[in-house]
Amino acid sequence: MAEALMLEVVTPEREVDRESVAEVQLPGLSGYLGILPGHTPLLTQLGIGSLIYKKGAESGFIAVIGGFAEVLPERVTVLAEAAERSEEIDVARALADLAEAEKRLAASSTDPNTDWDAMLKSVASARARLEAASHGAPSANKET
């Protein structure tokens, strides 16, 4: 049985993270997935939320927005549409984005032509970034 997991997080713009970790929690489309070394191969779509990894006593948080993940016994590959490590997140900007997104959501609640998916996604993305930034415990991923 493998001892560690190789975690690799990439987005189209850059490589966000690549390191050896002991445990990973992925924000799957239908809920969080806890992955330990030796996990059965698995392929999943990702929702919006925080990816949490543990490495010794340390844990790390990465805000992940959509994409895919492949789990192999020794490796987890995350192909995110966007991802940011908790320390890279600009909290002020994320707060502003959230306020903006919520305002638009409230304003358009009567408009039948609203693109709900896109709007809820922007709210959820901002929340995920805030959550990862605050190093908070993962709340259930309430995707649309």
Next chain:
Amino acid sequence: MPTQLDIKRRIRSVKNTQQITRAMKFVAAARLRRAQERAFAARPYARAISRLVRSAALRVPEGAHSLLRRREEKRILLLTVSGERGLCGAFNANVIRRTLEFLREHSAQEPTIIVLGRKIRDAMRKQRWKIVAEHVDVTARPEPTRAAEIANDVTAIYERGEVDSVYIVFNEFKSVLAQNLKLEKLLPIERDPASTIEEAQASSKETPVDYLFEQPPDELFGRLLPRYVQVQIFRALAESAAAEHAARMTAMDSATNNAGELIDQLTLYMNKVRQAAITKEIIEVVSGAASAA
């Protein structure tokens, strides 16, 4: 024999050319830096998605998704990526030559082409091959959204069964001095992990075990595979952009050096001509004086 003035004019003209090539070299160098960063940034994702797709494809039956299903190659589609401008050495010529070679080799399979870039478009318009779509100004600043549109068109053509396989030719950025002309198969997505060298070491060790799919495989593949095609096309554009600037920089650097050499040669020649003229005048004066005496 040219007069001194003729040579002087010639030198001036070469100097002007040298100034232009030097300026172009600097412009290309600046653009290269940005293009190279973008190309390098796109690589990890492209590599990861292609590894993931191949690894996933190994674990499902071949007919799992239409983009994985192999059909007899009766008709093929070729995407070919060139630069937008010339003056970059053999860069565009190489793409055009490889494209024509490929078309000739596969002439039995009624090849059709999609041209990406002004140079290849102009070259292909003069040819007899059927052009399905033309996209220009795609490599000047590669946009993921633009690549996605192209990819979606390609995927749609493939899924309608108009073609049985899709290839892409582009220049990969290897180093500033060298480009690597690549021919890759885009569709159907190869199940054989050894089909591309980079991915071979990554996936060959693992024995294919069945996957757990969190979502129904249809839905997952329906999202993953088109994304894969988009990423591969974007990567080809980003690589080609970086390679083009590198090729132009190298070409302009050697042009600048050649102009310098030419100026030196011409200056030497001009001095010889001047020397000869002076010598001739002295002889005339001396022999004039001698005959008068």
